[in-house]
Amino acid sequence: MDNQDKRSRLTSLRAKLELARCEVDDAPSQSNAVRRRWNGALSPCPALIAGCDSTVQVVSALRAASEENMPISVYSGGRDWEGRSLRDGTVVLDISTMTSIDIDVEKREAVIGGGVTAGQLNEAAGAKKLVAVIGNDGSVGMAGLLLGGGYGPLMGRLGLACDNLLSAEVVLADGSVVTCDAKHEPDLFWALRGGGGNFGIVTSARVRLHKLDEIFAGNIVFAWTDARSALTQYANLMLHAPADLFGAAVMSVGPGGDPIVVISLVWTGESGKGETFVAQAVEAGNPILVKTGPMPTDELLFLTHGKLAQGRGYEVATRWFRDLVPRTLETLVEGFEQRSSPLSSIILHHCHGAATQVAPDETAFGSREPHFTAFIYSTWDLATVDASIHCEWAKHLGTALVPGALPGGYANLLSDTAANQISDAYGPNALRLAQIKTYYDPKRILNAIPLPIVPAGDTHTG
Structure with missing residues (x-):
């Protein structure tokens, strides 16, 4: 894509987006992407940052980017040290402002937005005399922690963060929205718990809370x-x-x-x-x-x-x-x-x-x-x-x-x-992950933490 074609696509894309926050980054040294980066050694230069405050806006931005044949990145907590949430030349779907937290004390559950950090959830749960399974740093996004596995100080007693994910609202690569759990879209729910954000954009998640006073x-x-x-x-x-x-x-x-x-x-x-x-x-x-x-x-x-x-x-x-x-x-x-x-x-x-x-x-x-x-x-x-x-x-x-x-x-x-390391990082689950990736995202639009490369013939899901 040459610069003229890129500018044309960005102009068309911005016209389709009805977002309060929509930023074009032409100068990497002064870009909004640089201000968002966690790893200061990187100089990210995405094509456009689309600020999404709702699932509807995520769907709109994703579909508009697809129509213009623009690759995407997803920015929630932003703590990926390799900068995969701010890839060069991509349309960044920034969901970091989706920070709602709704706690049901009786059920000991919380529904959290895709941009909620571990610190925000920890504070909200603590105010209700409950505890969430989190990591060791409050600035880490819960979405990345949940989807990548989620080590933390409570894992011996309560499991990994992903073991406490009950359901998720997910925007799929084609722009459709599904809610997955153990009974609905079970393959997707399985893949989300450890396979990262490679299968859909999690705009909200329902997580288990616990009673642990001291x-x-x-x-x-x-x-x-x-x-x-x-x-x-x-x-x-x-x-x-x-x-x-x-x-x-x-x-x-x-x-x-x-x-x-x-x-x-x-x-x-x-x-x-x-x-x-x-x-x-x-x-x-x-x-x-x-x-x-x-x-x-x-x-x-x-x-x-x-x-x-x-x-x-x-x-x-x-x-x-x-x-x-x-x-x-x-x-x-x-x-x-x-x-x-x-x-x-x-x-x-x-x-x-x-x-x-x-x-x-x-x-x-x-x-x-x-x-x-x-x-x-x-x-x-x-x-x-x-x-x-x-x-x-x-x-x-x-x-x-x-x-x-x-x-x-x-x-x-x-x-x-x-x-x-990637080839062995998922143990015996690598093939099934590859098959689910092929089913939900055949064009490989979503790319988060690395997945193992499986021979093409082995990913056929029948």
Whole structure:
């Protein structure tokens, strides 16, 4: 498409759209897309941003883009580090203002708009003395969390975020609108729970809420001299952890500029028993800070909330592990010591309990066996002259971890170029996902988190 043809199509497209918010981005350096980006290392240049405040407007914008043969992206929470919600040259359907939250206290359910963030839902549920299954950062969009799987501090007790999705209103690639659940459009409902936003645009979702009055949680902070012993103790603790215990280990730089290891624990079980696990973690060395205690559930976002700030540069790698064996821990420690930026971090957590008691084929999520996940966040200030060294650090460490890793990885954070991991990220569900994609979106209009490539003949649905 040459520039004249593009301008002609955009003019025609804008004439068809009756939207209060409709932005054309001609100058990437000053564009509204750049202001929306989470990863500051990107300079997105979509053709047009269509602000959609309702399902009707989403349908209108999608159909208009299709008529003009313009590709689309969907922007809800906007936390995709690869910028797939603001792809170059696309018509961006921005649903971030669709933030309604309707809570039914008796049913313990919430109907949320497609633009609701984890923090907004957490606050609304907390006001009703209920809790939602969310991640660790309030700025993350619930749509992306639900559709990609959704690790979080309650997964041992209450399952992944996707396990708490009850139904969804979805705008399909052809512009039709359906509501899917276990009985209606069951294949679509299955694919949405772990397969990402590749099958339709979720404009609202009904999610399960829970009663959980108080938790016991907090952080145990170790100096870097205790890093190996702290991480070893963490790994042993989590391998035998009950479902009510969530634990994460974070390698980062403390307020004084020195590297530290933080073990974060969340106990959702019987009152008085959480202290036992804190005591076990403390045995790893001489912690420089132990800050734990009873905590209201609306403070669950303490782990990473606000620490992965919008606008910095990011490169992310992720790996799954059955166990954190000494060789893997040594690779992580040495890798962190070689970090290219003081802003970078590595986060480990363990998936067990309720999240692993769901049958592998019940949802599209790729791994239901107990496993550790490593999240490698290479993070840097945009004033950095050469960003490539920061990108290379995350990629190199991700590769160095392969010998001890399981196949695949958390699809929500995989790069489009991580072909080897993508092929295994959905486990035995890859073929069925490809078939459902072919059925609901044969022209591949919707492209969110990466899907595995399946031979064309295998995607025939009959």
